[in-house]
Amino acid sequence: MMNVQFKKGVLNLCVLALLDCQDRYGYELVQMISKRIEVSEGSVYTLLRRLTKEGYFETYLKESSEGPPRKYYRLTIAGQAYLQDLLAEWRTFTESVNELIGGDGKDE
Amino acid sequence: MMNVQFKKGVLNLCVLALLDCQDRYGYELVQMISKRIEVSEGSVYTLLRRLTKEGYFETYLKESSEGPPRKYYRLTIAGQAYLQDLLAEWRTFTESVNELIGGDGKDE
DNA sequence: ATTTAGTACTGCACAAAGAACAGTACCGTA
DNA sequence: TACGGTACTGTTCTTTGTGCAGTACTAAAT
Numbered sequence: 001m002m003n004v005q006f007k008k009g010v011l012n013l014c015v016l017a018l019l020d021c022q023d024r025y026g027y028e029l030v031q032m033i034s035k036r037i038e039v040s041e042g043s044v045y046t047l048l049r050r051l052t053k054e055g056y057f058e059t060y061l062k063e064s065s066e067g068p069p070r071k072y073y074r075l076t077i078a079g080q081a082y083l084q085d086l087l088a089e090w091r092t093f094t095e096s097v098n099e100l101i102g103g104d105g106k107d108e
Numbered sequence: 109m110m111n112v113q114f115k116k117g118v119l120n121l122c123v124l125a126l127l128d129c130q131d132r133y134g135y136e137l138v139q140m141i142s143k144r145i146e147v148s149e150g151s152v153y154t155l156l157r158r159l160t161k162e163g164y165f166e167t168y169l170k171e172s173s174e175g176p177p178r179k180y181y182r183l184t185i186a187g188q189a190y191l192q193d194l195l196a197e198w199r200t201f202t203e204s205v206n207e208l209i210g211g212d213g214k215d216e
Numbered sequence: 217a218t219t220t221a222g223t224a225c226t227g228c229a230c231a232a233a234g235a236a237c238a239g240t241a242c243c244g245t246a
Numbered sequence: 247t248a249c250g251g252t253a254c255t256g257t258t259c260t261t262t263g264t265g266c267a268g269t270a271c272t273a274a275a276t
Contacts, residue, residue, distance in 0.1 A: 001172050003117050003194070003198075003201070004117070004122070004234065004235075004260090004261075005116035005117025005118075005234090005261070005262065005263095006116070006117045006118065006197070006198070006201050007115070007116075007233090007234065008113035008114070008115075008116035008117070008232080008233055008234065008261090008263095009111050009112070009113025009114045009233080009264085010113075010114065010170050010205055011233085011234075012113070012233090013205070013209060014205060014208045014209060017208065017209035018208065018209075025253080025254095026253070026254065027252065027253050027254080032164070032208075033208065035206075036204035036205075036207060036208050037201065037204050037205070039234085039235095040234075040235050040236070040237095040258090041253090042235060042236065042255095043233080043234045043235065043253090044233075044238080045253095045254065045255070045256090046233080046235095046255095046256090047233080047234085047236075048202075048254095049255085049256095050233085051222095064242090064243090064252080064253085065243085066242095066243065066244080066251080066252065066255075067241090067242055067243055067244095067251075067252035067253055068198050068240095068241060068242040068243080068252070068253050069230090069242085069253085069254095070253070070254090071126070072254090072256070073251080085260095086111070087209065090205075090209075091112070093114050093145065096144035096145050097118055097121070097122060097144075097145070097198075098195075099144060100122045100125065100126065100140075100141065100144050100145070101121060101122060101125035101195065112231095112232075112262095112264075113232070113233065113234095113263090115262085115263065116233085116234095116262055116263070117261090117262080119263075120262090130250095131274065133224080133225095134224070134225065135224050135225080136222065136224095136234090136248085138224095147264095148263075148264055148265070149224090149225090149261075150226095150227090150228095150264060150265065150266080151262080151264065152261045152263095153224095153225065153226070153227090154226095154262080154263075154264095155262080155263085156225085156226090158228085158262090165262080172223080172224080172271090172272090174222080174223065174272065174273080175222075175224055175270090175271055175272055175273095175274085176221035176223070176224050176225070176269095176270055176271045176272085177224080177225095177271085178223090178224070178225090179224080179225070198268085
C-alpha cells in the first residue's frame with residue numbers, strides 16, 4: 001500500500017491548504033484528501049484537534065440535515081502564516097529530494 | 109528549522125537512490141544528503157542498519173588512508189526493486205499532494 | 217609526546233505523527 | 247427496529263528521525 005511515512009507532516013500541509021479557500025468540516029476534509037492519498041479518519045481528526053489546540057484553527061458547529069452537527073474549521077491568522085511557511089518548505093524540500101534522487105552524483 | 113516530518117520515509121528513498129549509481133560508505137552518504145536536506149548522522153546510520161537487516165543492502169569494509177575503515181553499502185536485487193517501488197510512489201505521492209494544495213476545490 | 221580536529225561507525229532513549237480500532241451519536245430508509 | 251451513511255472522540259501501537267554518548271583511527275598543531 002501507500003508509503004505511510006511519506007505522509008508525515010504532509011497531511012498537515014494538505015489540511016491547511018484546503019482550509020485556505022474556505023471553512024470545512026472534518027468529515028469533508030477526510031473525503032477530499034482520501035480521493036488523492038490514502039488516509040485514515042483517525043489521522044485527520046487527531047491532526048485537526050492538535051492544530052486547533054496550537055491556535056491555527058478556530059471552530060464552530062453548524063447543524064446538518066443529514067446527520068449530527070458538523071464542526072467547521074477556520075484558519076486563524078497564525079494558521080495562514082503557518083500554511084505559507086509549510087508551502088515554501090514543501091517546495092524546496094521536494095526540489096532537494098528530486099535533485100538527490102535525480103541521479104547526478106556530482107559533488108556540487 | 110526544516111520540517112522533520114517531511115523526511116519520514118524520504119530519507120529511505122534518498123539513500124537507496126544514491127546507492128543505485130555506485131557503492132558508498134555511510135559517512136559519505138551523510139555528507140551528500142546534508143548538502144541538500146538537514147539530516148543527523150544518527151538517522152542515516154540507523155537507516156543503513158535497518159535496511160541492511162531487511163536485506164536491501166550488502167556491506168563490505170575497505171580501509172581508508174584518512175581515518176578508520178569505511179563500511180560500504182551495495183544494493184541487493186531486493187534493494188533495487190524496493191528503490192523502483194519507492195520512486196514510483198514518491199512521484200505519484202508528490203503529484204497528489206500538489207493537486208490537493210494546488211487550490212482547485214473541485215469535487216472531481 | 218600530547219592534544220585537537222576530522223573521519224567513521226555503533227547504539228540507545230526519546231519524540232512526533234499517522235494507523236488501527238473501539239466507541240458515541242444522529243439521521244433516513246427499508 | 248435494524249441497518250447504513252454521516253460525523254466526531256479518544257486510546258494504544260508502530261515507525262522513523264533526533265540527540266547524545268561512546269569508540270577508534272589518522273594527521274596536524276602545540
